[in-house]
Amino acid sequence: MIRLEKLSREFQVGNQVVHALDEVDLEIKENEYVSIMGVSGSGKSTLLNILGLLDTPTSGDYILSGINTSKMDDDEMAGIRSTKIGFVFQSFHLIPRLTAFENIEMPMILSGMNPKERSEKVSSALEKVGLTDRSDHKPEQLSGGQRQRVAIARSIVMEPDVLLADEPTGNLDTSSGNEVVKLIEELNIAGLTLIVVTHDREMGERSNRLIELRDGKIINDQNQKKA
Amino acid sequence: MRLTDILFLAYTTLIRYPLRTIMLLIATSIGVMAVILLTAVGEGARDYITGEFRSLGTNLLIVIPGRNETSGGGNPAGLAGLSPRPLTIEDAQSLYQIDNVKSIAPVVIGEAPAQYDGLERSASIIGTTPVFSSIRGWEMESGSFLPGVTLRYSPPVCAIGKEIKAELFGDEVALGEWIRIGDRRCRVAGVIAEEGRAIGIDVQKVVIIPVALGTALFNRDSLFRIILDVKDSTRMEQTMQSIESIIKRRHQGKEDITVIKQDTVLQSFDNIFNVLTMALGSIASISLFVAGILIMNVMLVAVSQRQAEIGLLKAIGAKNKQINNLFVVEAIMLSGSGAIMGLILGHTITQALKVAFPTFNFLPPSWASYVSLLVALISGIVFGLLPAKRAAKLDPVEALSGNK
Numbered sequence: 078m079i080r081l082e083k084l085s086r087e088f089q090v091g092n093q094v095v096h097a098l099d100e101v102d103l104e105i106k107e108n109e110y111v112s113i114m115g116v117s118g119s120g121k122s123t124l125l126n127i128l129g130l131l132d133t134p135t136s137g138d139y140i141l142s143g144i145n146t147s148k149m150d151d152d153e154m155a156g157i158r159s160t161k162i163g164f165v166f167q168s169f170h171l172i173p174r175l176t177a178f179e180n181i182e183m184p185m186i187l188s189g190m191n192p193k194e195r196s197e198k199v200s201s202a203l204e205k206v207g208l209t210d211r212s213d214h215k216p217e218q219l220s221g222g223q224r225q226r227v228a229i230a231r232s233i234v235m236e237p238d239v240l241l242a243d244e245p246t247g248n249l250d251t252s253s254g255n256e257v258v259k260l261i262e263e264l265n266i267a268g269l270t271l272i273v274v275t276h277d278r279e280m281g282e283r284s285n286r287l288i289e290l291r292d293g294k295i296i297n298d299q300n301q302k303k304a
Numbered sequence: 305m306r307l308t309d310i311l312f313l314a315y316t317t318l319i320r321y322p323l324r325t326i327m328l329l330i331a332t333s334i335g336v337m338a339v340i341l342l343t344a345v346g347e348g349a350r351d352y353i354t355g356e357f358r359s360l361g362t363n364l365l366i367v368i369p370g371r372n373e374t375s376g377g378g379n380p381a382g383l384a385g386l387s388p389r390p391l392t393i394e395d396a397q398s399l400y401q402i403d404n405v406k407s408i409a410p411v412v413i414g415e416a417p418a419q420y421d422g423l424e425r426s427a428s429i430i431g432t433t434p435v436f437s438s439i440r441g442w443e444m445e446s447g448s449f450l451p452g453v454t455l456r457y458s459p460p461v462c463a464i465g466k467e468i469k470a471e472l473f474g475d476e477v478a479l480g481e482w483i484r485i486g487d488r489r490c491r492v493a494g495v496i497a498e499e500g501r502a503i504g505i506d507v508q509k510v511v512i513i514p515v516a517l518g519t520a521l522f523n524r525d526s527l528f529r530i531i532l533d534v535k536d537s538t539r540m541e542q543t544m545q546s547i548e549s550i551i552k553r554r555h556q557g558k559e560d561i562t563v564i565k566q567d568t569v570l571q572s573f574d575n576i577f578n579v580l581t582m583a584l585g586s587i588a589s590i591s592l593f594v595a596g597i598l599i600m601n602v603m604l605v606a607v608s609q610r611q612a613e614i615g616l617l618k619a620i621g622a623k624n625k626q627i628n629n630l631f632v633v634e635a636i637m638l639s640g641s642g643a644i645m646g647l648i649l650g651h652t653i654t655q656a657l658k659v660a661f662p663t664f665n666f667l668p669p670s671w672a673s674y675v676s677l678l679v680a681l682i683s684g685i686v687f688g689l690l691p692a693k694r695a696a697k698l699d700p701v702e703a704l705s706g707n708k
Contacts, residue, residue, distance in 0.1 A: 131619060131700040152623045159621020170616040170704065174320040184620040186309045231620065 078238065078270060079105040079128065084137030086123050086293075097123040099293035100137065107238070110262070110271045112281040115290035122243065124290065125274045129162050129241045130154040142238065159188050163232030163269075165261070167244035169224045171216040171231075177203070178212040181231045188235065202230035206260060222253025229260055233269070240264060242273045246280060258283065305626050314634040317606070318641075324606075325638065328599055332642025332680055333649055335592035339676040340650025342588045344657075344668035346581030351665050353577060356500075357570045363406075363537045364439065364566040367391065367399075367530040367547060371560050389555045390526030393515060397455050398550055399532060404543045409435040409531045410455065411503065412518040416486040418464075418511050420472040427468055428505045429485065431518015437463075439533050440502060447479045447494030450514060458514030461493040467508035469495045485511055486521050503528075540565060585672055589679050595642065596683030599635050603691035607631065607698075608706075614695050615703030624696040631695050635688025636681060643680035647673055 086098040097120045105111055115121045126132035127139060130146060133154075139146045142161065146154065158164075171180045181202055185195045203209045206226040216224055225245060232240055242261060246254030258280060265271040275281050282301065289297035318325045369391035396410040412431040417424050430436070437449040445466065452459045462485065469478050469492075478492045490513055498507045519525060534543055544563045551561050607614070614627055651673075654666040 126701050129619065131704070152625075155618065155621050155623045158619060164619045166616075166704070170612060170619075172613055172616070174316045183617070186313075187305055187617065187620065187622045187626060189305050192306075235621070 078107045078142050079103070080138075080140040081127075082138045082140070084127065084134045084139060086120075086127060086132065087135045096293045098127070098134070101293070101295060103288070103295065103298075105270065105272065108265070108268055108270055110265045110285045111273070111288060112284040112286070113272065113274045113288045113290060114276060114278070114281045116276070118292075119290040120293040121274045121290050123293075125241055125243055125272070128239070128272060129164060130158050159184060160235055161238045163235070163237040163240045165225070165228055165232050165240065165242040165245045167247040169216070169221075169228045169248070171224055171227060173216050176213050176215055177208060177219065177227045177230075180216070180227055181234055184231060184235045198234050199230075202234045205233070206230045220253065221249050222256055225249060225253070225257045226260060229257070229264075233264060237269070239270045239272060242271070244275055244277075245273065246275075246277065305629070310629055310633050311637070313630055314637050317610075317634055318637060321606075324602055328595070328602060328638045329642040329645055331595040331598045332592070332639050333646030335589065335595045336643045336646025336676045336680055337650040337653070338588035338591050339585050339672055339679075340647065340668045341653060342584040343581050343672040344650075344654045344666040346577060346584045347667040347669045347672075348665045350574060350577030350581060351667055353573050354570055357566065357573065363534045365532040365534060365540070365544060365547065366564050366566065366569075367532065367551070368562045368564065369526055369529075369560065371562055389558060389560045391530065391551075391561060392525060392527065393455055393519065395551055395554055396527065396530045398554060399530070399547060401550065402543060402546045404535050404539050404546075406533045406535045407435040407438070408455070408533075409433055409439055410515045410527045411436065411529050411531060412515060412522065412524065412526075413503065413505070413528045414518070414522045414524075416511075416521060417484075418468060418472065419484040420481065423472050425468070425471055427464075427485070427511045428509055429518060429521065430502075430505065430510055430512045431515040431521070432512060433515055435533070436512070436531070437496075439531060440498075442507075443497040445495040445497035447492070449494050449496070450512065451493050453514040455515070458516035460488070460490040460517065461514065462490040463494040463496055463512040464492055465496050465506070465508040465510045466499070467506075468511060483511075485513060488513075488517060488521055490517065581669065585675065589676065592676065592679050593683055595680070596639065596687040599638055599684060600687035600690060603631060603635055603688055604694065606634075607691050607695040610695075611698060611703045611706035614698050615700050615706065618698075618700040619704065627698075628692045628696040631692035632685060632688045635692070636684040639680045639684030639688075640677075643677045646680075647677065 081101050081103040083100045083102060084098060085096065085100050088095045088097055101124070113121045113124060123132065127134055134147065141157065146157065172183065178199055181199045182195050185198060200209070203212055206229055208223060208226055208230070211219060211223060216227070219227065240261060245257055245261065249257060261271060262283070273280070273284065281287050284301070286300050287297070288295055393410055396408050399405055399408055409432050414429050415426060416429050418427040433453055433455060434450045442449065447463070449463050450461055453461065462483070464478065472478070472483065473481070478495060481492050482489050483492060496507060500507055513521070534540060547563050548559065548561065552559050617627060651668060654668050657666045
């Protein structure tokens with residue numbers, strides 16, 4: 078469902094051109110569980126941003142569900158992000174002035190869904206992440222683990238095809254980190270394609286497929302047996 | 305995205321930063337309030353002035369010597385700069401032949417010293433007939449107004465204003481006493497009770513003498529003007545034409561007078577004050593634009609403060625247009641609610657001023673409310689647009705990694 082062909086992303090830093098991604102070829106199938114690892118500066122975040130259509134490649138093609146996204150304009154990409162892609166960030170990115178319920182509702186508000194349908198979907202998402210009783214809480218009233226679970230609920234309400242997680246446990250202690258990882262792994266078992274960027278090897282090794290990046294190139298791509 | 309959702313989201317940001325919101329509300333409301341208050345003063349002044357004129361009755365025609373309006377192809381005599389033929393008491397008398405004329409008050413004015421018992425002061429003199437008092441609806445404090453005076457007959461009597469009475473006679477009785485006006489003498493037959501002004505003269509400082517005495521006193525053969533009270537105001541135009549043709553005949557075929565309606569005078573004052581009120585309103589609305597610039601400034605700060613949020617909204621599928629709308633609506637809500645606050649404040653203050661100064665009517669015109677609200681909203685849109693554009697154009701990756 079995801080295919081990258083000779084995909085490059087260059088940044089201009091001062092007089093120097095940095096190749097964050099250098100002619101990457103990659104194919105990810107439906108319902109895969111992939112971790113992307115690498116030291117900082119290896120290009121893993123850039124890869125995730127491009128996979129999430131937040132960033133556009135300098136050259137090469139990105140084909141998502143059979144659609145070449147390279148020539149899309151901002152609005153078309155926003156449409157794809159809205160319906161096909163879910164994001165989970167290291168720092169949660171909840172809107173502080175909105176309640177958990179409203180934060181989860183946000184993608185549906187943007188897509189113009191009617192309030193009744195929204196409300197049903199938020200309730201079921203809250204139930205999935207086990208936070209039904211926290212629906213009226215503001216982010217500041219929630220623990221880190223709870224915040225990330227709200228963010229996960231928000232990422233799945235639009236029923237995307239792919240979930241992109243950028244260091245989802247990076248700001249969490251071990252036990253709430255484990256809960257969060259379990260939660261997204263369950264979503265993967267239920268059919269969601271899961272791509273996790275991490276520098277935590279333990280977490281990387283939980284996935285079915287581990288991709289390692291260095292200097293914008295894939296240096297290792299292996300299938301691994303789940304423990 | 306639904307309008308109610310956009311409004312709700314904008315509302316949450318206004319609640320989230322109360323100090324910022326209150327400051328901007330105050331700025332905008334001061335602007336709107338200034339518009340309301342200044343136009344209320346302008347409109348109040350207009351109402352006051354036109355009210356003064358209206359109290360004279362609208363059935364009045366005024367004949368002025370000289371032609372200051374040209375009709376048709378123009379008047380060669382006027383262009384040649386010929387001085388107008390005097391408008392005489394006989395001219396006034398002749399106007400009685402028009403059946404629609406109820407009464408005629410010729411007026412001659414000037415300044416002369418008034419003396420009594422060694423005291424002297426300068427006084428404004430009006431020479432006229434008793435009709436003048438009835439046209440203006442004057443009350444007398446004592447005595448009567450120019451008794452026995454007609455256009456032809458001028459016994460040596462006069463009526464004096466309250467201040468003249470006080471200064472020349474003090475607490476003594478003035479009625480029946482002889483005073484000297486310039487080189488003439490007249491007997492005080494009445495003291496006028498009125499205050500205020502008549503044809504630009506303070507009534508309290510006036511001495512009113514018979515019209516013929518006035519022309520003799522100032523050695524002048526022309527009247528200042530003739531005021532006519534008309535029986536039927538629907539035949540005003542016809543009466544004006546009759547006046548012009550009668551005077552023309554008397555003046556050897558020269559059209560050298562101007563006849564104006566009280567209404568016309570009223571109308572021109574009305575126009576002047578309307579323009580004045582609008583000028584005041586537009587000056588005040590400058591402060592609305594200042595408030596708009598403040599809003600822009602604050603919105604620009606808000607955009608950089610909320611970068612992470614904008615990045616997130618983009619990540620979860622917000623189109624650039626939606627981000628733009630969110631910020632514009634936020635600016636409009638700020639300016640709109642500030643404007644409503646200003647309207648409430650402005651109207652409350654004008655009501656309070658009405659209570660405090662009952663003689664002057666503070667009347668905020670209804671257009672001032674609409675216009676100031678509109679200007680506030682427009683400045684919200686205009687000044688909200690730039691920050692909103694900036695927010696919409698943010699690169700999602702950079703925005704997400706920005707502040708939180």
